[in-house]
Amino acid sequence: MRIGIYLGRHAGAGGGIAVYSRSLLLDMLEIVGERSHEEDELVFYVDSAFLTEDVKRVFQLSEVLTCFSQESFGFGAGQYFKPLPNGARARVLIRVLPKALGHRSGILLDQLFLPIFAKIDRLDLLHSSANLAAVASSCPQVVTVHDLYQGWPVGLEGEGRGKISRIVRLLYRRMFKAQFKKIEHTITDARFLAEEIYRRFSFDKAKITTIPLGLDAVFSEFKQSLQNESSGEKLSAQELLELCPSVNEEIGEKIESGFVLFFASLDPRKNLERSLRAWVNLDQTQQGASLLIVTSSKRVRKACKQILSASGFAFAKEQGAKEQGVSVVFVDWLPRTEMPPLISAAEVLLVPTLAEGFGLPAFEAISLGTKVVTGKVEIVADLSSSLSYFCKPESEADISRALKSALNDEVLSSSVSPGQTSKNRVALLERTMRDAARETYLIYQKLALRVG
Template identity: 30%
Template sequence: MININIRSIYGRELTGVQRYATELIARFPSFNAVGSPPGFENGVKGHLWDQAVLPLQLDGLLWSPANLGPVLYRPQVITVHDISPIDHPGWFDPKYVAMTRLLLPPLLKNVQHILTVSEFSRRRLIETFHLPVSKVTALPLAADGKFSPLTLEQQQQHRVLYGWPTRFVLSVGSLEPRKNLKSLFAAWNSWENRPRDLKLLVAGGQGKVFSSIGFDAVPEGVVLLGRVPDEHLPALYACAEAFVYPSLYEGFGLPPLEAMSCGTPVITSNVASLPEVVGDAALTVLPQDTAALREALRQVVGDAELATELRQRGLARAQGFSWETTAELTWQILTQEADRF
C-alpha cells in the first residue's frame, strides 16, 4: 500500500508545491490518501498532526510531497522542493525557519528516499545534509497542456475581455523578496525611451509588498494585477510581448516554463535552478544586475527577430518536460521503495 500525505495539498491557494502534488496524484494508478481533519491543515497544528497522529494511521509506504513529513516514520519517501528556508532564512517567518531546521535534518536521515525537482536542489540537499548521492533523485516539473500559444485574434479577444493593455511585459510570482521585484522595478525605471504604450504587469499575491522590496509606490507604467485566477494564466502569458522572471532562488521555477509553453520570449536569472529549466531558450542575466536586466528587456521588446527566435526555442524546450514522464518515474520509485518495506 502506498499512502500519500495530502495534509498540505488541498484547501489552500495553488502554489508550485500544490501543483506538483496534484498533477502527479492525478496520474497515479492507485493510492491511499491520508489527510488531517479540519483545522489541522496548516501551521503548528498541521506539523503536530504530521508528527503525532499521521504515523498511527499508516500501514505501508508514505509519500510526503510537500517538504516535510513525520520524522520517526521510516518507510517514507519525501519530496523536498528546495531548502530556501535553510539557505535564506531571512526571507521567511522565523517560526517556519525554526520548524524546518528542527525537523528536516532528522527526517532526511531517516526516510528511505528523497525526491526533489532539479539538479540544483539535489546538489544543495546532498551538500548541506551530507546525504548519500544514491538517496536523492531529481525529477523535474512540467507545464500543463493548457499553456499554449494563441493566435493574434485570440490574444486581442482576451485583452478586451480582461481589460489587459495592448502591449505589456509580464512577471508572475508572489510579491516577496526572493522574486527580486526591486531589481526589476529599478531596471524598468531606468529604461530611457521605453515605448510609452508598454506596461509591466505583475501577477501574484501582494503580501507585504513595498516594505519588503524597497519601493514606496508602484513605479510608473507598472500594473499590479494581484492574484490572477489559474484559468486566466495561459492567456495572460500568451498575450505578453515578453516574460521576465529575475528570481534570486528557485527550486525549479515553473513560471518561465509555462511562459515558454505559451510561445512567450523569456528573460530570467542565471542562478539556482533556472538555467536548468530554460537552457538556451531564454535570455539569462545576473538577477541583481539592473543594467543587464534593462538591456535584456530592451532587446526582446525592440528586436522582432530575437523575439521570434526565443519563441521558437522556448516552445521546443518546453516539450522536453512532461508530467506524464515525471509521474511515471515517481511512481516507479514509490513502488520500489514500498517493496523494500
C-alpha cells in the first residue's frame, strides 16, 4: 500500500494544525519502522518549513530508509522505492512542495500540484491532514478536518481585526462542498465537528471517524520528566522559566509568580480585544498577576498595546516595567521545546476563544497542571478538571469573572460531558499524538481494503 500524506502549509504558524502535522510526520515514520514485515510505503508532501534540523535528525537516525525530492516533479515514487544493490529499500519519500507567497496562495498552488503528484507517484490513498482535499485528484482520499471556520465563521463575520473577507469565505465553501462529494473518509478531532460535517454536507456518518489529538513528543517527554523529579515538589515559576532560554533573564525577573499567559493573534477566533480588556478589568488585588503575551508579530504587539491603553492600562516607559503594581511583558514565539515549561510556569492560561476545534493549548495546559480560562471547548469539558474555568467568551465581564476565580483558586462545579467516566478522563490526559497516528493508520488500512 502506497499512502500519500499532505501536511499543508501550517508549519510556520505554530498552531494546533502545525503541531498535529509535524507529529504525524514523525509518528508515521515510527509506525512504518514497527511494521518492517509489511510493504507499506509513505510519500509525504511538505512545505520546506517542516524540515527543521531536529526533524532531519530524526530521519537520519531512523532505521527506516528515507529519500528526499526537492521541489521537483522528477521521478515517480516507484523509482525511489526500488531496492538498492545491497538489498535495502526506502519506504518513505519526502517531497518538498514548491515555494509559495503566503499561506493561502500555497493552498491554491497545492490544489494544482497534488493531483499531479498523486498520479505520477501512483498512490493507493491520499491523506490531507489540514482541512482540504486535493479536489481535482482522482486518487481515493481521506481528509482530517480540524474546523470549517474559513468557510463558515459562524458569529464571527464582523469580529473586527483579521476578519475573513466574503470572497475568501465563498472560495473555502466551494472547496469544502466539492471535497465532501468525492472523498472516501473524513477524520475529525472533535465530535461536534463530525456532527457539523454531517449536518452541512449530508456526509455519510459511517465515513466519519473522530480521533482526538494528544500531547506531542515534546510535551510528553517534559511531563514525564516532571513526574520523575526525585524531590516530588513542583518546580517554581522562576525555575521553570529558566528552562526557557528565549525568555531572557531580565524579562523573567519582571514576571511575578502567578502570571497569566496569553497567546496573541489577530485571528478573530482568538478573541484578542475581549481577552485583554478582561484582564485590565480585574480588580486591583487580582491585577497583581502579570500578563505575559506571546507573539512574534510587531503588528499584533501594536494592537495589544492599543487595546490595553484604551482600556485604561498605563504602560511604563520601559518594556515590561511595572506600572500600577503589575507587568505586561511581550515575548516572541518560543521554540516548541520551550513551550511546556512556559505553560507549566503560568498560573493561568487565558484562551477564551470564540471558536475552537480540538483545543490543543487548553489540553496541554491541563495535562501539565496549569489552570485554564476558556469557553465551552469539548475536550476541556470531557476532562472535567478542577483546573478548568469556563466563561462566555462573548462577554468581557464573564471572562474577567472566570479569570478572577482561577487566580483566587476558587473551586467551581465542573461541567462533565455525558458518558465521560473517571477512567475515560484519565485516559484522555495520558493521550498522545502517537495514539492518534496509530488510529489514523488503521483508517488507512481499512480504506485500502475497501477501495483496493
